[in-house]
Amino acid sequence: MGSVGLLKKAAMVCVPLTSHSVEHMVGDMVRAKNEGADLVELRLDCLTAFQPARDLPTILCNKPLPILVVYRPKWDGGLYDGDEKSRQEALILAKELGAEYIDLELQVAFDMMEKHKLSQQNNCKIIVSCFVDKITSSKEDLSHLVTRMQSTGAHIIKLVTTATDITELSRIFHLLSHCQVPLIAYSTGERGLISQLLGPKFGGVLVYGSLEGSQVAGLPTLASLREAYGVEHIDADTKVFGLISKPVSHSKGPILHNPTFRHVGYNGVYVPMFVDDLKQFFNVYESPDFAGYSVGIPYKEAVMEFCDEVHPLAKAIGAVNTIVKRLSDGKLIGYNTDCEASITAIEDALKAQGLVNGEASFPSPLTGKQFVLVGAGGAGRALAFGAKSRGARVMVFDIDFDRAKSLAQAVSGQALSFEQLTTFRPEKGAVLANATPIGMHPNKNRIPVSKETLRDYSVVFDAVYTPRKTTLLADAEAAGAIIVSGVEMFLRQAVGQFNLFTGGKAPEEFMREIVLSKF
Known part of the structure; x- marks a missing residue:
């Protein structure tokens, strides 16, 4: 791929390398290529005791894929705090030694572009970049900023922001769709993630991902971009779905x-x-x-x-x-889709163990059983209504007693205060369902009930699916109960969602294989 890659090709995946030594940087370039990067961004300001004349030839002679050179000064969020003239000379040297792209901060771009006639270069493309702390400015303000960046004569412009709300990202999508020159634009942080992932849909030319094990804050891994998101397949016609x-x-x-x-x-x-x-x-x-x-x-x-x-x-x-x-x-x-997913998962576990009532008049192995539900939120409500529809007797515990009472009333069940949960003794053969985040990663060691009571339950279900086998499920299994992982509910509700999303029929076995191998 030549140096015009970003100007021609659909979005490419770039890995920023923040290695501290030249040796590591060269090694990380090879790793990035092997893991599927299209190019790497070399953060020269992260190198310890960096000497441009000595180190740049070593780096550039060993590059296995195109490089984008960044030498970020402290005044623009980087680590370099030396002489500005030396910094700029290092960037020009990188260009002369064969770097495909160099990044210039907007503050110095006009002078450097003019002094070195950089807009006339063909062998090295110039990226002019700007970091905006907040995107709270209007679409118009951002458009003016982009126009100013374009006027430097840059081949490509780059705008990075911090998002305080996911709705602000729509301005980035608007810019990507309307920019007259190739644009790299995204927002950092968890709220900004979709701006990185959906850039290709709206015309962004670059997606950033980090190497496994050396994550750059706020960036998805290169592996997830390729395997989970398949960013190379995203185009203007791609439909967007997501978890709110x-x-x-x-x-x-x-x-x-x-x-x-x-x-x-x-x-x-x-x-x-x-x-x-x-x-x-x-x-x-x-x-x-x-x-x-x-x-x-x-x-x-x-x-x-x-x-x-x-x-x-x-x-x-x-x-x-x-x-x-x-x-x-x-x-x-x-x-x-939670309701049928959770209840059929519990029913199938009971049927698989032969724990059915045995009489033809009972349509479900849950009929007549005491169903102890912890958590009366959205997932809890789905479980309660599912259990009621199968003829179970529902007992509801929730930290918000009014919420527990309201749900119990809706399913003709009984509400008990959350404090009673530690002393509550269920009927022999009862079903326990946890629909709270208790036990979710990273607080994995907590369980919502008294450990001593687990031997009284025939089945224990946990809606938490990270980790796959929660402490509650491990303890319940040790006590002799049948356990049902939230992974099973997750799979079944996702099958239902996929059908609704696509209007087609989900490939259930394919989805099950993914869940078993990846969770």
């Missing part, structure tokens, strides 16, 4: 949905969406490109008011975990 949640980093949805989209030939991408304000989110992302959502903690109940229509089962439960934007009119339709 807070927090969102725990989500395994991308490593399941994205390979499955590719497997069936559906042009879609599934991304984590850290959402702070549902109303603002739905107001901003109205485009049909944003085609559907999974809904996670803490929004499964609150999101209902933003749906134009809600499926009867989801309405009865009072919780939505899936939203699809109807093609004909753009209306948001809410569904609940």
